[in-house]
Amino acid sequence: xxxxxxxxxxxxxxxxxxxxxxxxxxxxxxxxxxxxxxxxxxxxxxxxxxxxxxxxxxxxxxxxxxxxxxxxxxxxxxxxxxxxxxxxxxxxxxxxxxxxxxxxxxxxxxxxxxxxxxxxxxxxxxxxxxxxxxxxxxxxxxxxxxxxxxxxxxxxxxxxxxxxxx
Amino acid sequence: xxxxxxxxxxxxxxxxxxxxxxxxxxxxxxxxxxxxxxxxxxxxxxxxxxxxxxxxxxxxxxxxxxxxxxxxxxxxxxxxxxxxxxxxxxxxxxxxxxxxxxxxxxxxxxxxxxxxxxxxxxxxxxxxxxxxxxxxxxxxxxxxxxxxxxxxxxxxxxxxxxxxxxxxxxxxxxxxxxxxxxxxxxxxxxxxxxxxxxxxxxxxxxxxxxxxxxxxxxxxxxxxxxxxxxxxxxxxxxxxxxxxxxxxxxxxxxxxxxxxxxxxxxxxxxxxxxxxxxxxxxxxxxxxxxxxxxxxxxxxxxxxxxxxxxxxxxxxxxxxxxxxxxxxxxxxxxxxxxxxxxxxxxxxxxxxxxxxxxxxxxxxxxxxxxxxxxxxxxxxxxxxxxxxxxxxxxxxxxxxxxxxxxxxxxxxxxxxxxxxxxxxxxxxxxxxxxxxxxxxxxxxxxxxxxxxxxxxxxxxxxxxxxxxxxxxxxxxxxxxxxxxxxxxxxxxxxxxxxxxxxxxxxxxxxxxxxxxxxxxxxxxxxxxxxxxxxxxxxxxxxxxxxxxxxxxxxxxxxxxxxxxxxxxxxxxxxxxxxxxxxxxxxxxxxxxxxxxxxxxxxxxxxxxxxxxxxxxxxxxxxxxxxxxxxxxxxxxxxxxxxxxxxxxxxxxxxxxxxxxxxxxxxxxxxxxxxxxxxxxxxxxxxxxxxxxxxxxxxxxxxxxxxxxxxxxxxxxxxxxxxxxxxxxxxxxxxxxxxxxxxxxxxxxxxxxxxxxxxxxxxxxxxxxxxxxxxx
Ligand code: FES
Ligand code: FES
Numbered sequence: 001x002x003x004x005x006x007x008x009x010x011x012x013x014x015x016x017x018x019x020x021x022x023x024x025x026x027x028x029x030x031x032x033x034x035x036x037x038x039x040x041x042x043x044x045x046x047x048x049x050x051x052x053x054x055x056x057x058x059x060x061x062x063x064x065x066x067x068x069x070x071x072x073x074x075x076x077x078x079x080x081x082x083x084x085x086x087x088x089x090x091x092x093x094x095x096x097x098x099x100x101x102x103x104x105x106x107x108x109x110x111x112x113x114x115x116x117x118x119x120x121x122x123x124x125x126x127x128x129x130x131x132x133x134x135x136x137x138x139x140x141x142x143x144x145x146x147x148x149x150x151x152x153x154x155x156x157x158x159x160x161x162x163x164x165x166x
Numbered sequence: 167x168x169x170x171x172x173x174x175x176x177x178x179x180x181x182x183x184x185x186x187x188x189x190x191x192x193x194x195x196x197x198x199x200x201x202x203x204x205x206x207x208x209x210x211x212x213x214x215x216x217x218x219x220x221x222x223x224x225x226x227x228x229x230x231x232x233x234x235x236x237x238x239x240x241x242x243x244x245x246x247x248x249x250x251x252x253x254x255x256x257x258x259x260x261x262x263x264x265x266x267x268x269x270x271x272x273x274x275x276x277x278x279x280x281x282x283x284x285x286x287x288x289x290x291x292x293x294x295x296x297x298x299x300x301x302x303x304x305x306x307x308x309x310x311x312x313x314x315x316x317x318x319x320x321x322x323x324x325x326x327x328x329x330x331x332x333x334x335x336x337x338x339x340x341x342x343x344x345x346x347x348x349x350x351x352x353x354x355x356x357x358x359x360x361x362x363x364x365x366x367x368x369x370x371x372x373x374x375x376x377x378x379x380x381x382x383x384x385x386x387x388x389x390x391x392x393x394x395x396x397x398x399x400x401x402x403x404x405x406x407x408x409x410x411x412x413x414x415x416x417x418x419x420x421x422x423x424x425x426x427x428x429x430x431x432x433x434x435x436x437x438x439x440x441x442x443x444x445x446x447x448x449x450x451x452x453x454x455x456x457x458x459x460x461x462x463x464x465x466x467x468x469x470x471x472x473x474x475x476x477x478x479x480x481x482x483x484x485x486x487x488x489x490x491x492x493x494x495x496x497x498x499x500x501x502x503x504x505x506x507x508x509x510x511x512x513x514x515x516x517x518x519x520x521x522x523x524x525x526x527x528x529x530x531x532x533x534x535x536x537x538x539x540x541x542x543x544x545x546x547x548x549x550x551x552x553x554x555x556x557x558x559x560x561x562x563x564x565x566x567x568x569x570x571x572x573x574x575x576x577x578x579x580x581x582x583x584x585x586x587x588x589x590x591x592x593x594x595x596x597x598x599x600x601x602x603x604x605x606x607x608x609x610x611x612x613x614x615x616x617x618x619x620x621x622x623x624x625x626x627x628x629x630x631x632x633x634x635x636x637x638x639x640x641x642x643x644x645x646x647x648x649x650x651x652x653x654x655x656x657x658x659x660x661x662x663x664x665x666x667x668x669x670x671x672x673x674x675x676x677x678x679x680x681x682x683x684x685x686x687x688x689x690x691x692x693x694x695x696x697x698x699x700x701x702x703x704x705x706x707x708x709x710x711x712x713x714x715x716x717x718x719x720x721x722x723x724x725x726x727x728x729x730x731x732x733x734x735x736x737x738x739x740x741x742x743x744x745x746x747x748x749x750x751x752x753x754x755x756x757x758x759x760x761x762x763x764x765x766x767x768x769x770x771x772x773x774x775x776x777x778x779x780x781x782x783x784x785x786x787x788x789x790x791x792x793x794x795x796x797x798x799x800x801x802x803x804x805x806x807x808x809x810x811x812x813x814x815x816x817x818x819x820x821x822x823x824x825x826x827x828x829x830x831x832x833x834x835x836x837x838x839x840x841x842x843x844x845x846x847x848x849x850x851x852x853x854x855x856x857x858x859x860x861x862x863x864x865x866x867x868x869x870x871x872x873x874x875x876x877x878x879x880x881x882x883x884x885x886x887x888x889x890x891x892x893x894x895x896x897x898x899x900x901x902x903x904x905x906x907x908x909x910x911x912x913x914x915x916x917x918x919x920x921x922x923x924x925x926x927x928x929x930x931x932x933x934x935x936x937x938x939x940x941x
Contacts, residue, residue, distance in 0.1 A: 041188015
């Protein structure tokens with residue numbers, strides 16, 4: 001038996017598709033997404049839960065895929081940066097990031113976009129300070145954040161105004 | 167000269183959508199059938215002789231396919247300026263974190279577990295952990311065989327020195343007598359980690375022809391190729407280097423990361439091998455900005471005219487040279503600042519220590535020099551009771567002035583940049599108001615500070631090949647790596663503008679040593695300037711081949727045709743009488759002349775400094791250093807007098823970019839650089855204890871997050887077309903990072919009347935100064 005013996009069957013939905021994967025007890029959701037499902041849009045910047053590059057949504061809540069054990073998301077609904085076709089808020093955010101120049105190297109981008117999407121799902125019209133605070137757990141080394149904040153504000157302006165049911 | 171018509175507009179990066187939807191592939195995203203995963207064992211000793219290895223347990227672990235140590239690799243050294251490195255330590259280790267052994271296994275977990283099983287027996291040697299220790303007469307020597315290492319410049323060195331150099335102009339010893347005031351201080355800057363979001367990664371594969379191909383996160387596919395070839399003792403032609411999307415570099419990926427290790431493992435196993443560092447490994451193994459201690463002294467007349475400046479710098483180069491000589495020479499080159507300084511002398515020394523190697527980091531050397539230079543200018547202003555901007559304006563370089571040794575400076579727009587930040591920040595009124603404002607109830611005071619910025623762009627050589635395809639679209643190959651700064655888009659825009667094509671008719675070839683011609687690398691803010699030069703040449707070459715076909719088809723003479731927008735050639739003045747690029751190119755492809763290919767090659771070269779005027783001792787050649795780029799930055803800071811915490815609340819950053827190719831991208835460079843500058847100024851510092859890095863994680867090493875960035879950043883783009891450039895552009899990648907630290911220090915002094923001469927300006931340091939001030 002190698003170190004990596006896969007023992008536990010986990011089922012969850014990713015971007016609308018049901019998935020069933022055998023995982024090890026220690027395997028993270030990030031590892032399953034990238035290595036087993038070949039969804040490499042979610043990035044690994046630190047693997048320690050600090051940089052936010054691996055942010056995905058789990059039942060609409062932003063989580064750090066590098067900290068979440070794959071077994072724990074059994075039965076959950078996961079949305080990643082590849083899910084723009086299935087999620088209208090996500091695709092509006094993606095388009096806004098492109099237009100405002102919020103993407104430079106792009107390595108923080110997927111996590112940043114997922115955090116922004118989570119914010120706008122919860123609160124469609126945040127003010128700039130709320131955006132700054134909400135994104136403070138996602139590090140970006142390239143942009144200085146200015147255009148990222150612009151992008152989220154632009155996305156918000158394009159979404160229907162009513163507060164979502166919480 | 168090519169027509170330039172569509173530059174300057176803001177447009178999204180070509181690959182923005184691919185990145186925003188997760189489609190863009192970075193090195194760690196690549197996978198090949200049967201691919202193995204690598205892991206690296208790092209040295210646990212800062213300075214030691216390697217006595218023996220025991221790899222038997224590692225080899226025996228199921229799933230392991232190769233274990234390699236320094237005993238298994240060619241004894242070949244490589245390095246940018248001094249060939250002092252090997253991919254795995256041979257005979258000796260010189261810092262904690264240095265790669266000692268490498269493993270390839272069926273998955274990363276197995277590879278890591280195997281690496282843990284490798285036993286290395288070390289015989290510890292005394293270490294040198296600071297430049298001062300390294301300079302002691304009885305210091306342990308980090309590289310005993312330094313003298314024998316090949317070097318590519320006239321290196322002066324002794325003991326643990328990597329390079330010793332001097333710049334001298336005029337007669338500084340005499341000039342002090344003329345000075346009415348003298349200011350003097352010691353300024354210290356820290357080791358800053360590049361913190362690109364993508365840790366270093368490489369995938370290597372071998373084919374049946376003895377060739378190795380490496381995909382990697384790099385700033386230069388050619389430097390990667392050269393280093394792999396030298397380390398593996400292979401001809402260049404046996405090494406192919408490709409860059410997928412790169413998640414930032416900032417200088418830290420100019421020289422190799424783990425490419426050579428991946429290549430060694432791939433050759434050993436005959437299979438593709440992927441090596442991706444963890445964040446902690448990246449921080450312990452890769453690079454930092456050079457820590458520097460600069461002693462600086464400036465003399466001026468009572469009216470503020472600077473007469474003389476002298477100084478010395480000692481820099482910590484870490485365990486391997488990388489580009490340490492260049493970094494130190496840049497400090498000496500820029501310590502004068504963008505001012506008329508008739509008499510100067512700067513001495514520099516960069517030393518080996520038993521720590522992580524220091525290397526280029528956005529604004530290499532210049533950021534350290536500018537912290538000293540621009541802090542001291544404010545100290546001079548204070549002593550003379552002059553406004554800091556007035557004092558700078560009195561001394562700035564003017565059109566027609568030159569740099570050391572008559573080096574031409576292009577458009578001398580430093581005065582204009584200072585005037586712009588003065589007016590846009592409402593400097594005079596704001597500064598006066600802040601000075602008079604009472605301390606807030608919670609103990610906070612605000613201040614406004616300024617810094618001049620001067621840098622160069624261009625440097626070394628580059629080339630381009632543009633091919634006109636049979637349907638009239640073009641494919642351009644340049645070898646430049648877009649590390650996130652947006653050069654691919656700039657290439658497409660410049661190429662499209664020159665050929666008057668829509669941008670989406672231009673296809674960019676991914677940087678690949680087999681497919682794209684030489685480019686020395688994405689560094690020194692050189693890419694946009696250099697590529698513009700070769701794109702202009704290559705597209706002119708295309709046009710000169712295109713026109714004869716058009717003239718034949720239009721039945722007129724070559725002199726009578728011109729380019730018109732949309733990929734057409736028309737009879738001059740009669741734009742409805744045209745043929746398309748496709749018509750001409752099909753004719754070339756299938757009837758006459760053969761396919762149309764344009765080429766451009768360029769090396770930046772000015773005269774060596776005039777030795778009558780300036781003496782550069784021990785320095786690399788500065789004839790290829792490029793043209794000068796000016797800027798000015800103002801920040802407003804808020805200082806908490808209770809805690810000492812400093813925050814930047816607003817910032818203005820004005821840069822003469824020559825001409826903006828893509829305004830949105832230029833603003834992005836300014837905003838991003840500025841916030842990196844805030845990290846340098848206020849929070850970032852790698853800290854070692856006896857050679858052990860104490861904070862190798864983003865938990866303990868903080869970079870600015872969205873709340874640390876100022877709420878308002880004013881990116882001010884000034885355009886004085888660069889006379890030496892076909893599109894008028896200059897590089898702007900690095901200048902925005904450079905002036906922030908001194909501007910912050912100056913603003914802190916304006917706010918609370920204390921001068922912090924050591925970076926980062928942490929709460930503790932400010933508080934200590936405040937307490938000293940109080941007593
Ligand atoms: S990779 Fe998960 S937070 Fe950094
Ligand atoms: S765009 Fe490079 S880290 Fe954010």
